[in-house]
Amino acid sequence: MKKVLLLFYVAFLGLVSCSDDTDPVVIDPTVPSGPLSIQRMGSFVDQNGAGSTGSANLGVDSKGKEFLSFSSSFNTALATGTVTVFLSTSATFTPDPANGNPNLLALGPVRKAGENFFTIPTGTSTSKYTHVILWCGSVGIPFGNARLQ
């Protein structure tokens, strides 16, 4: 019996050692898989002298996942700290915390100029949102908005 177990063990080691190790494929859920198929886009209009430039694009990747992307020419007043990106039903930031902010969808902070990607939460419909808003929450003022069309 011991010989049989030893034989199995040696065979197992042989199988393991002979298998080809391949690098694991890491999927980053924060960036699109393949190029985005752009459905709507808009250019940023600067507000309050924040220097907001570039464009925002709403689209789906090759796996059907929806993203908001900023073009490589994107910039805004990032030195102040955090600027948060929202989808909005209008160009005006209209919070309604008591009702769960139905006219806003927070996508997260933007901390660098140039290309940025924001994942649209699974199961969320973006059809009602018409604008992207760059919102400086600490001060409570917009830095810019882009109308998606």
Added chain:
Amino acid sequence: MNQFQLIQKSGIVLGLLAILSPFSIQAQSGWTKTKKEGFYQLSFNRFSSDDYFTLGGEELKTNQFTQNSLVFYGEYGLTDKLTVIANWPLQVWNGFSSTETVSGLGDLRLEFKQALLKKYLPLSISVAPEFPIGKANNFAQSKLNDFESINLPSGDGEFNVWTTLATSFSLPNAPLYGNLFGAYNYRTSYQDISFTNQIGLGVELGYKIADLVWINSRINALTSTQDVPVATDFVRGDGTEYTSYSFGASAPLFKGIHLSLNYRNYADFFFERKNLYSAGTLSMGFYYERKPKQP
């Protein structure tokens, strides 16, 4: 004439998120101290506002911004014609109603004032380098969520030099004096971001009531030498412009120690408010004047 230089106060100028060009030009005069004469003041300043003026001059309502500061100001006569002046915010506290309050040391401004004329028309020129030893980055965490923060530095991070020409007068038979000055601020850069140079102007009148209490009134104005249409760095006062007015009073307390009070606010008389939080600043301070014994 040095008795006329009573109230020296540090006003605070706020650019977008504060500080911006944090500390404003002083009440400049044409007088210098005599040798070994000194003036030392510690003051506390409080400012709170939700009225922000953009680089384009538009007025915005924002979350409430509050700044408190503890400032040391001192003058010392190195010679009868050369005075050294230090203006140093020892601690600056900044915060929005939506954030925590952060604090730090401010930038040190060291001024060397040389008398050009002393007797009939007091006239001085001064050069004041400002050393960026304050906290150039000081992030305040949002109270609203855990991913937002805002940079509220207590120093602007850049080296700059104020050059000021000032003249003064006093009446021989009345306790009345006046100051007039013009100044140029050569600004440099912070982390490859260059700042626009500035021009400052100011006028002051002071009068002594009942041979006891000095009162004064000032108008100061600041403008940029170039238009700043887009903020390269909001929080460091680039493009800040204003006209301010202030009223002050000081009275002796005990053995050379005086109490001083000051109120300062902003308007659009000469230069419109730009990149600035606008509201009244209240200041209270104590100063001590040391005069050398006459031989």
